[in-house]
Amino acid sequence: MKVTIKTYNAVAYWRWDAPSDDVCGICRVQFDGTCPNCRFPGDDCPILNGKCGHSFHLHCVNDWIQTESSRGLCPMCRQKFEFEAE
Structure with missing residues (x-):
């Protein structure tokens, strides 16, 4: 018996390495x-x-x-916003 696959649909799932309940502090989207x-x-x-x-x-x-109103501060805690080094 010979089987020939004519088409297939691959499905993938990914997610960021962040807690599932975390949302962006600015746009409030997960x-x-x-x-x-x-x-x-x-x-x-x-x-x-x-x-x-x-x-x-x-x-x-x-x-x-x-934006001018941000003055380089974090929108959540209003501390000077600096990126965390990886």
Whole structure:
């Protein structure tokens, strides 16, 4: 008996290495979802952690830091926002 596979559909699942209940402090979307600027989740918008312990989507925190009212402060705790070195 010979079997020939004509087509197949691969399915994959991924998630960020973050707690499942964590959400971006700016857009309030879970990290498994997408920020408002992205169509698909993934490496184009990674999660950035601040030294203060708060996490944000890359696009969200970049937009926040560029606003004049942010003054370079974390939107959650208002400490000077510095990225945590990996």
